[in-house]
Amino acid sequence: MTPREIAVVVLIAGGVFFAVVAAVGLIRLPDVYARAHSTSKSETLGAVLTLGAVAASYGIGFNTLKVVLLLLFMFLTNPTAAHAITRAAHELGIEPWTGEEGEDEP
Amino acid sequence: MSDSERRVARGGPYVGSPIIMATVRVVMPFVFTFGLFVMFHGADSSGGGFQGGVIVGTVVLMLGIAFGIETTRDWIGTRLPVALIGLGMLAFLFTGIGSVLLGAGFLEYAVYGDLGIPHASKYGIEFVELAIGLIVAGIVTGLFFAIAAGTKGGESA
Numbered sequence: 722m723t724p725r726e727i728a729v730v731v732l733i734a735g736g737v738f739f740a741v742v743a744a745v746g747l748i749r750l751p752d753v754y755a756r757a758h759s760t761s762k763s764e765t766l767g768a769v770l771t772l773g774a775v776a777a778s779y780g781i782g783f784n785t786l787k788v789v790l791l792l793l794f795m796f797l798t799n800p801t802a803a804h805a806i807t808r809a810a811h812e813l814g815i816e817p818w819t820g821e822e823g824e825d826e827p
Numbered sequence: 828m829s830d831s832e833r834r835v836a837r838g839g840p841y842v843g844s845p846i847i848m849a850t851v852r853v854v855m856p857f858v859f860t861f862g863l864f865v866m867f868h869g870a871d872s873s874g875g876g877f878q879g880g881v882i883v884g885t886v887v888l889m890l891g892i893a894f895g896i897e898t899t900r901d902w903i904g905t906r907l908p909v910a911l912i913g914l915g916m917l918a919f920l921f922t923g924i925g926s927v928l929l930g931a932g933f934l935e936y937a938v939y940g941d942l943g944i945p946h947a948s949k950y951g952i953e954f955v956e957l958a959i960g961l962i963v964a965g966i967v968t969g970l971f972f973a974i975a976a977g978t979k980g981g982e983s984a
Binding site: 797798804805808 | 854857
């Protein structure tokens with residue numbers, strides 16, 4: 722394999738790993754704050770690594786510039802969206818899960 | 828927690844978040860430019876007036892979420908979305924009926940070449956895409972404000 726193919730495979734493997742971590746966190750964690758905590762960071766990193774693989778496979782050119790711009794805005798907007806959701810949940814008065822009342826929770 | 832409960836209970840003013848405001852300030856011009864880009868690329872590649880209009884309308888939605896919906900409605904006013912829809916509709920009809928007046932079919936752009944416009948078919952499509960984008964952006968903005976006003980009842984657009 723050429724060095725570029727190795728880089729693409731490594732980036733895609735990292736992206737898939739973080740996307741799976743985000744999905745597991747979204748299903749297993751108990752409340753909205755914990756789920757936002759899981760998805761905002763892991764999902765951003767997974768998407769950014771996958772887009773990095775796309776940019777690496779294109780090589781230098783105009784398409785790469787577009788993908789890098791997309792990657793940059795993904796980095797900016799994804800955590801901000803998670804912040805907006807958790808902030809709205811806090812303004813609505815949703816209590817964070819502390820594990821005191823629910824013994825059946827994992 | 829009791830503070831936020833009190834704020835929700837008395838329906839106090841929206842308190843903006845500096846993180847969301849800063850991100851919207853940075854991202855907004857790029858989103859607007861991207862909407863225009865999609866709109867103008869409808870003729871020869873993927874994209875078009877409908878998709879671009881939705882993206883341009885999203886700018887107003889982001890402003891409403893970041894700075895408060897009431898503030899944004901006061902800033903934009905209730906007439907601007909309706910004016911955008913009317914302007915786009917008039918431009919579309921002007922292009923369509925103009926070609927009929929010049930002796931061709933409805934929206935047959937090639938006849939504008941007789942007036943000395945180069946690449947009349949191409950620029951005709953671009954102009955109509957822009958008009959459709961205006962209509963869609965106005966409708967998205969107006970629908971957003973109408974839905975946001977719905978919980979209080981009575982108020983329109």
